[in-house]
Amino acid sequence: MYPEALRLLIEEFERLPGIGKKSAVRLAFHVMNMSDEKAERFVGAVENARAKVHLCPVCQNLTDGELCPVCASEKRDRSVICVTEGPKDIVAMEKTHEYNGLYHCLHGVISPMDNIGPEDIKLKELLSRLNEDVKEVILATNLTVEGEATAMYIAKLIKPLGVKATRIAHGIPVGGDIEFADEVTLARAIEGRREL
Numbered sequence: 039m040y041p042e043a044l045r046l047l048i049e050e051f052e053r054l055p056g057i058g059k060k061s062a063v064r065l066a067f068h069v070m071n072m073s074d075e076k077a078e079r080f081v082g083a084v085e086n087a088r089a090k091v092h093l094c095p096v097c098q099n100l101t102d103g104e105l106c107p108v109c110a111s112e113k114r115d116r117s118v119i120c121v122t123e124g125p126k127d128i129v130a131m132e133k134t135h136e137y138n139g140l141y142h143c144l145h146g147v148i149s150p151m152d153n154i155g156p157e158d159i160k161l162k163e164l165l166s167r168l169n170e171d172v173k174e175v176i177l178a179t180n181l182t183v184e185g186e187a188t189a190m191y192i193a194k195l196i197k198p199l200g201v202k203a204t205r206i207a208h209g210i211p212v213g214g215d216i217e218f219a220d221e222v223t224l225a226r227a228i229e230g231r232r233e234l
Contacts, residue, residue: 044070096167098143098160100125108132108141115139120176121164121192123147123185127178139176142167147184148191156191165195174202181208181226207232 040048044066051062069077093099094106101107108114108128118139122128128141144159168175175196179185193203209227210219219227 093143097141098145098163099128099141113138116171117173118176119164119167119172119174120178122178123180123188131178144179144188147179147182147188149184159188161192161195164192168196168199168201172201174204176204176206178206181222 039045047069048059048062048066051057051065052059054062057065069080072080090102091100092102094101094109096105096109099106099108103110115138119142120128120131120137120139121142121144122131123144123146125143128143131137131141142160142164144161144164146154146159148154148156148159164175175192177189177192179189189205193205196203207226207230209223209230210216216224
């Protein structure tokens with residue numbers, strides 16, 4: 039139905055997360071309708087990002103520098119490390135402007151069903167960072183079976199090291215109605231309550 043080269047482009051777009059067949063076709067046709075200059079800029083941006091962005095050797099977040107800006111900053115609290123599943127979680131945490139510690143990006147979670155074990159995520163890199171300066175590790179994995187299992191696994195690993203393991207609170211989102219919240223969310227909200 040489509041020329042071979044266009045079909046291959048559609049297939050590549052379809053491999054992207056959240057992109058179905060219709061969106062892939064729409065994106066492919068958008069690229070085909072770009073001017074040569076815009077298409078070259080698009081391709082150049084992809085190639086540039088692939089060439090320059092790498093993992094920070096300290097926290098495993100994405101960076102285009104020697105260290106990521108958080109690890110390079112002298113103003114961050116080096117006694118606290120917030121552990122996340124992925125780089126997008128770090129961006130979300132930074133947008134709050136409430137956290138001033140360091141991060142560690144696991145690039146996944148333990149998931150036996152998907153054949154992902156502790157050795158398949160950036161866990162040994164986290165353990166190598168735990169020294170006498172680190173007093174607390176905040177486990178900010180998602181509230182999924184895999185995220186919970188990963189948090190529990192890490193907590194058990196670091197407990198003998200004398201580092202406090204804490205879990206981010208989960209509960210009712212701002213603007214959310216209690217009547218529409220599920221039982222697990224409500225239970226987490228009650229567990230994570232704090233004094234006013």
